[in-house]
Amino acid sequence: MLELLPLLLIIVPSYSNIVQNCPNFCLCYESSNLVECRNQNLLSVPHHLSHSTWMLDLRHNNLSRLDPASFQALWSLRILLLSDNRIEKVSPRSFRSLGFLERLDLSYNQLSSLPFDFSRGLGSLRELRVPSNRLTVLSYESLRHLESLEKLDLSKNFLASVEQGAFRGLSRLRHLHLQSNLLYAIRGGYFFMLQNLELLDLSDNNISSIAVESFTSLHSLRLLALSDNQLSHLKFKTFINIQTPSTHMQVSGNPWVCDCDLQRVFGKINSVRHLHIDDYENLTCAGPPQLLGAALDSVDSQLCVAETATVLVITITVLVTVIAAIVMAERNRKKNQDKNWNELDGPFETQDK
Incomplete structure (x- = not known):
């Protein structure tokens, strides 16, 4: 499933597959439940996304923090791409509703630490990428619930x-x-x-x-x-x-x-x-x-x-x-x-x- 990601990102869907009530500055593809919001200078995560969203692409924006309301009710989300933003803080319980998430990419941000309950709700996560941030410490509490994790990238930190x-x-x-x-x-x-x-x-x-x-x-x-x-x-x-x-x-x-x-x-x-x-x-x-x-x-x-x-x-x-x-x-x-x-x-x- 994860290996198909590059193909999904380059497929140009037909206009009949584009959802009309999509958040501003995003493209929503109904056939794949993919929401693409790349390079839109977004300051926050778009609200009112469909509960059936399977992949959310928020790369290359200006997000500075994540909070409990950021991904609320996105129960079907499998892939979340947040690289190349300015994220400095992940608030506790930010990922609590993402029980089916399999891939999370936080690379190229400004995180100096992960909250103590960072992994709570991420029991299905298989790949976590946090390279090129400012991490100085790493604790057991932050990672303890990642029992399905297969790949962890913490390179290029402090x-x-x-x-x-x-x-x-x-x-x-x-x-x-x-x-x-x-x-x-x-x-x-x-x-x-x-x-x-x-x-x-x-x-x-x-x-x-x-x-x-x-x-x-x-x-x-x-x-x-x-x-x-x-x-x-x-x-x-x-x-x-x-x-x-x-x-x-x-x-x-x-x-x-x-x-x-x-x-x-x-x-x-x-x-x-x-x-x-x-x-x-x-x-x-x-x-x-x-x-x-x-x-x-x-x-x-x-x-x-x-x-x-x-x-x-x-x-x-x-x-x-x-x-x-x-x-x-x-x-x-x-x-x-x-x-x-x-x-x-x-x-x-x-x-x-």
Whole structure:
């Protein structure tokens, strides 16, 4: 049904299908129950829309807020398009009558938060798009009733952190887009209960650390995007906990510190049959200084060799020092022993004379 949306938007209906008592500045197509109000500089949602309206297109207008009366009695609405407006506030209970809504697009607006009951009444929603807004916080209460949601796009916002368990009510979620935010760490519990999640996009954030248990419950994950963050090291346990038939990862664009530990982690990951690093050949070193800009796959075989050589040199140095100390101690012992014998010989020689 949702896949037919682009076709519905470009179909030019015959004039016999246009409803005569349509709100001003809108086009209403009776055959598809579609109401189109794009690019009309509307300041509010048109009233007196037909109860049988199936899709409402309000893109590219000047809406600044949504309130409980905005979509009152639109029980048949399946698709609601509100992108490219100036919406700053969604009042509580704004979507309470949209029990059959399947797709909601709020992209390119000015929302800084979602009300605590944002999801109330949206039990049938399958796709929610809120990219390119000003969201700074995300709470469990705002999303808890979206039990049918399959796709959630929160990209290009200002999210620095996510409330623990914010997504735990989204048991059917398959795609989660969090790229281009300000996340600095991934903590355990962020993605708890998302057993059907197939795509997790965390690219283009400020992530420098990932809790070992972060991805443990993601049993269906196919793509994990971690590119363009601030990761310098990884822990192998973080990824071995991903128990899936096949998971592809993207990790380029991070400031990797190329050392033996990093080489071992990537070596272990590449040896696991169900884990695949798609862009390994694109990884470059940000440290140490002598490897700045070098491709990791061109130096990875040397990293542990260099470390082994360093350890070997240190070990040999320590060993030589210990041996030298032993030799010196032995020499001193013999010297002292000879001295003591000489001192003992002295009195006997005197008595003989």
